[in-house]
Amino acid sequence: MEKTADERRINELRTEIALHDHLYYDKRPPQPKISNDEYDALFLELKKLEAEYPDLITPDSPTQRVGGKASEGFKKVLHSEPMLSIETKEITKFISEIRNNYGIKEFADKSTSIDFVGEPKIDGLSCSIRYENHQFVRAATRGDGLEGEDVTENVLTISEIPQTLPPDAPDIIEVRGEVYMTNSDFESFYKQQENAGENLPENPRNAAAGSLRQLDARVTASRPLRFYAYAWGELSRPFAETQWDALQMLRQWGFNVSEHIKLLRHEDEMYAYYDEMQDKRGELDFTIDGVVYKLNSLDLQKKVWQTNRAPRWASAKKFPPERKETILRKISISVGRTGALTPVAELEPVRVLGTTISNATLHNQDEIECKDFREGDTVVVQRAGDVIPQVVSVVLERRPIESKPFEFPSTCPACGSNAVREQKESVWKCAGGLTCPAQALERLKHFASRDAFNIEGLGEKNVELFYNKGFLHSPADIFRLEELLSPSSLWQQKAHDIIPLQDWDGWGELSTNNLFKAIRLRRNISLDRFIYSLGISSVGEATAKLLADNYTSYTNLFATLMQAKNKEDDAYKHLTAIDGVGVLTADELINFFAEEHNRDAVDDLKQYVNVMDYAKQVTISSPIAGKTVVFTGELESKSRKAAKIEAERLGAKVSSSVSSKTDYLIAGAKPGSSKSKAEELGVSVLSESEWNKIISGNDI
Numbered sequence: 001m002e003k004t005a006d007e008r009r010i011n012e013l014r015t016e017i018a019l020h021d022h023l024y025y026d027k028r029p030p031q032p033k034i035s036n037d038e039y040d041a042l043f044l045e046l047k048k049l050e051a052e053y054p055d056l057i058t059p060d061s062p063t064q065r066v067g068g069k070a071s072e073g074f075k076k077v078l079h080s081e082p083m084l085s086i087e088t089k090e091i092t093k094f095i096s097e098i099r100n101n102y103g104i105k106e107f108a109d110k111s112t113s114i115d116f117v118g119e120p121k122i123d124g125l126s127c128s129i130r131y132e133n134h135q136f137v138r139a140a141t142r143g144d145g146l147e148g149e150d151v152t153e154n155v156l157t158i159s160e161i162p163q164t165l166p167p168d169a170p171d172i173i174e175v176r177g178e179v180y181m182t183n184s185d186f187e188s189f190y191k192q193q194e195n196a197g198e199n200l201p202e203n204p205r206n207a208a209a210g211s212l213r214q215l216d217a218r219v220t221a222s223r224p225l226r227f228y229a230y231a232w233g234e235l236s237r238p239f240a241e242t243q244w245d246a247l248q249m250l251r252q253w254g255f256n257v258s259e260h261i262k263l264l265r266h267e268d269e270m271y272a273y274y275d276e277m278q279d280k281r282g283e284l285d286f287t288i289d290g291v292v293y294k295l296n297s298l299d300l301q302k303k304v305w306q307t308n309r310a311p312r313w314a315s316a317k318k319f320p321p322e323r324k325e326t327i328l329r330k331i332s333i334s335v336g337r338t339g340a341l342t343p344v345a346e347l348e349p350v351r352v353l354g355t356t357i358s359n360a361t362l363h364n365q366d367e368i369e370c371k372d373f374r375e376g377d378t379v380v381v382q383r384a385g386d387v388i389p390q391v392v393s394v395v396l397e398r399r400p401i402e403s404k405p406f407e408f409p410s411t412c413p414a415c416g417s418n419a420v421r422e423q424k425e426s427v428w429k430c431a432g433g434l435t436c437p438a439q440a441l442e443r444l445k446h447f448a449s450r451d452a453f454n455i456e457g458l459g460e461k462n463v464e465l466f467y468n469k470g471f472l473h474s475p476a477d478i479f480r481l482e483e484l485l486s487p488s489s490l491w492q493q494k495a496h497d498i499i500p501l502q503d504w505d506g507w508g509e510l511s512t513n514n515l516f517k518a519i520r521l522r523r524n525i526s527l528d529r530f531i532y533s534l535g536i537s538s539v540g541e542a543t544a545k546l547l548a549d550n551y552t553s554y555t556n557l558f559a560t561l562m563q564a565k566n567k568e569d570d571a572y573k574h575l576t577a578i579d580g581v582g583v584l585t586a587d588e589l590i591n592f593f594a595e596e597h598n599r600d601a602v603d604d605l606k607q608y609v610n611v612m613d614y615a616k617q618v619t620i621s622s623p624i625a626g627k628t629v630v631f632t633g634e635l636e637s638k639s640r641k642a643a644k645i646e647a648e649r650l651g652a653k654v655s656s657s658v659s660s661k662t663d664y665l666i667a668g669a670k671p672g673s674s675k676s677k678a679e680e681l682g683v684s685v686l687s688e689s690e691w692n693k694i695i696s697g698n699d700i
Helices: 005-026 036-052 091-100 183-195 204-212 217-221 243-252 267-280 298-304 365-371 440-448 460-468 481-485 487-495 509-520 527-533 541-551 554-563 570-577 582-594 596-606 640-649 673-681 688-695
Strands: 076-078 116-122 125-132 135-141 147-149 172-180 226-235 262-264 288-295 314-318 323-335 340-352 355-361 378-384 388-394 428-430 524-526 610-612 628-632 653-655 664-667 684-687
Touching (some): 091 288, 091 314, 116 226, 116 243, 116 267, 125 204, 125 226, 135 147, 172 204, 204 217, 226 243, 243 298, 262 267, 267 288, 340 365, 340 378, 355 378, 355 388, 365 388, 440 460, 481 509, 527 541, 527 554, 527 610, 554 570, 554 582, 570 582, 582 596, 628 640, 640 653, 664 688
Parallel strands (some): 628 653, 628 664, 664 684
Antiparallel strands (some): 076 147, 116 262, 125 135, 125 172, 172 226, 288 314, 323 378, 340 355, 340 428, 378 388
């Protein structure tokens, strides 16, 4: 069965958030593609959906962890106490939660003031420094909050971090804070990189993060890094009773503690502190993107405690982005790896928060039309989250008289294929998926992947290798590799100055023969795998099986899709009536095959592969034929995916969620809320062993 819309959205959000975590936490230097605000919006949407469907929460969900995974380039460090992130909340809401939600008598009387400490929110890379017997022993990045990277050698190069603590410090203490780069140091470092022809950092935060996470500590030592202390982890004994006193003690021990911290006793003082720091923001020699409020009493902090991701006793309030005016010179179209056509504003360069902005995404046609962006306009720009350039609005009174509305192209600028936009979608996409150079690499990776053609030895790394060498442009090229790169093709290689594959670095006769053999073994492919391999938007494995089951052969499917271009035709009505297909998927299929470039690429491919007719499973005697089943929890005898495939083979209909139409819920370990819902609806709940007895033909 296809997943529900909400479940698909949950998976999409997890994938997207994981990508942005990877770009920020794992890349050196960090390469964020969206602003903090946009990231927060994705995260909040995921939290809300998971709250509605708690049985879909998984341990690896971004909501269950902090930050990104530790990089493979460093040793791993398990934090003795988690390094948590701080959630963004409005001041009034934060105070209300503190007073009303935790049942602590100190908060009961609303006339009693609660002390907070205000701290500037430094924009750098979180780091924990461990001292044992007053000696520096280890430093680690936050990573995913539970496990970070061992950056001891790199942190030792930051001169302002003390190597030894005085006798009044605890025997064991983890001092936590932010590694950062001042704006003036960043300017010098930027010019140094520019003069050396090196990669240019986006901003001080990226420069600091990239510098700290160098595999060679000598590189880190050459970078102007600094460290602000503002927290602590494991302690062998308490060393203060309040947040304020603890920060003063850290300062006495030689740590750099912000001179802009302030003790706040009323809500009005908290708002005033925010305004004060926002006014000072442009004067500071380091980047801050907001302020942080923390309960001053450490005893109250312990009582309020924390979630698995964030402390309840602290909250952040971020600043709005700085804005400047400039000229929108031109609107160009960028084609992404999924075929999305994205309009990009080419701007008169302007400095915003220490960074020169010359390009910014305009997102989609709706955004352009809604805000009426035109070439030649004076526009307002900002760096959303102080990172991503963003065009906010047009200064209409400065619009040139001769300006014209922007016309979105009807063809892809990368390959000339038709650009299509589905109903209720905001993005135009290139329909030439198999031949568009902007999409080619990702399409080829998908084509060779395990659930598609499953070509042994042609994983993502080797697909990239052959693509970058110019040997792969379309799926059919995979089946031409042997005739180009095998030793028997020496005459052709000599004519085109080609080196046989077995003579390439990292290759040999055995690995070459194994790859060519694996490719030959995939010249026969089942219809469902063939459909899935084409990478058509909205067509996953389950949909590909539905199409194969309904049309049996590629010839029938292709003929139907050609007829279905006429939406009044019975072919279209039959296609959209298939349970699990629907209008959106039908239109994606029709648009794909309506594009001549795609048809040519498929015809080229079919010269090398035989698409076998789909053989329906005969399940007349199966005890579960026609039954609707749901799997939940952890199975012991096989994976859930294997169990689903087995159930479908036996004629069952596998669903992702429990409803009144469900016949059986098969519950493994840790089944979640699905089991409770099934019991409420009167659905039969089976253990794994009971289920195995049924499908083996033994009654329970």
